[in-house]
Amino acid sequence: MVSAAASATHQAEQANAAALRAFTALDPREVALLLDVDGTLIDIGPTPFAVDVSDTLKRSLERLFELTGGALALVSGRPIHDLDRLFAPLVLPAVGGHGAEMRLAEGTAASHVADLPAALRARLIGAVDPDSGVAYEDKGYSVALHYRRAPDHEARLRAHVSESLAAFPAEDTEVLPGKMMIEVKRPGIDKGAGIRRLMGHEPFARRIPVFIGDDVTDEAAFAAIPALGGRSFSVNRAFEGLSGIFSAPEQVRRALSEWAAKH
Numbered sequence: 509m510v511s512a513a514a515s516a517t518h519q520a521e522q523a524n525a526a527a528l529r530a531f532t533a534l535d536p537r538e539v540a541l542l543l544d545v546d547g548t549l550i551d552i553g554p555t556p557f558a559v560d561v562s563d564t565l566k567r568s569l570e571r572l573f574e575l576t577g578g579a580l581a582l583v584s585g586r587p588i589h590d591l592d593r594l595f596a597p598l599v600l601p602a603v604g605g606h607g608a609e610m611r612l613a614e615g616t617a618a619s620h621v622a623d624l625p626a627a628l629r630a631r632l633i634g635a636v637d638p639d640s641g642v643a644y645e646d647k648g649y650s651v652a653l654h655y656r657r658a659p660d661h662e663a664r665l666r667a668h669v670s671e672s673l674a675a676f677p678a679e680d681t682e683v684l685p686g687k688m689m690i691e692v693k694r695p696g697i698d699k700g701a702g703i704r705r706l707m708g709h710e711p712f713a714r715r716i717p718v719f720i721g722d723d724v725t726d727e728a729a730f731a732a733i734p735a736l737g738g739r740s741f742s743v744n745r746a747f748e749g750l751s752g753i754f755s756a757p758e759q760v761r762r763a764l765s766e767w768a769a770k771h
């Protein structure tokens with residue numbers, strides 16, 4: 509008799525193999541490759557500052573950037589300067605801050621979103637006791653509170669965010685839940701809008717957008733892709749219209765490496 513765990517592993521292996529086939533069948537001369545970062549290209553780490561970007565992944569991205577004629581972009585919730593730090597020496601086209609920033613090839617990163625007031629950011633960050641394990645990122649246009657190392661603090665942080673936003677009723681804000689994280693950002697900023705903007709520019713324009721993502725913060729990107737005539741692959745998320753489901757970032761890295769080697 510096959511155990512439930514063995515059956516789930518078998519299904520994941522089959523899904524990985526199918527996703528790998530579908531992905532590596534794409535023609536790099538036709539596609540624009542749009543890649544989410546945390547949980548898709550790289551494994552989730554205990555904090556935003558404790559993650560690993562391997563040289564092998566960087567080599568795959570560098571090769572795929574060439575093969576796609578430069579139509580490869582990181583599409584991340586992280587600020588672009590943070591992506592540059594993680595992926596150095598690569599400086600890739602990017603949509604950062606969930607769509608708040610964009611950089612085309614050779615360009616400089618530009619945010620088109622007003623920063624949250626310093627007093628609101630300070631109030632949000634005030635919930636972070638360095639000894640609690642809670643971490644934060646102040647992105648200017650948004651603030652993310654991370655409780656991966658302190659899951660017991662989730663309810664307290666959610667209440668703190670609600671109280672903080674209530675104290676600034678004139679500010680246009682919205683709360684974006686993430687993986688063990690709550691982010692306060694400006695409304696109307698999302699990865700879907702970021703991808704639509706990016707796809708209007710060379711060398712992305714007229715190509716088939718191919719997005720890979722994993723997170724609730726990627727939902728706007730997944731939603732934008734069909735109208736752009738594109739394809740989506742997920743990491744561990746199942747919904748209609750996907751071209752494939754990878755089980756983990758390791759499988760995405762493998763697909764990128766095999767695709768790069770094939771051409």
Ligand SMILES: O=P(O)(O)OC[C@H]1O[C@H](O[C@H]2O[C@H](CO)[C@@H](O)[C@H](O)[C@H]2O)[C@H](O)[C@@H](O)[C@@H]1O
Pocket residue numbers: 544545546547548551552553554555556557558559583584585586587645652654656686687688689723725
């Ligand atoms: O759009 P992404 O590139 O997936 O970025 C989404 C958020 O990712 C990061 O947070 C997540 O990854 C951390 C490191 O693995 C992890 O510790 C945290 O729990 C996750 O939520 C990043 O720090 C955020 O700024 C991004 O918005």
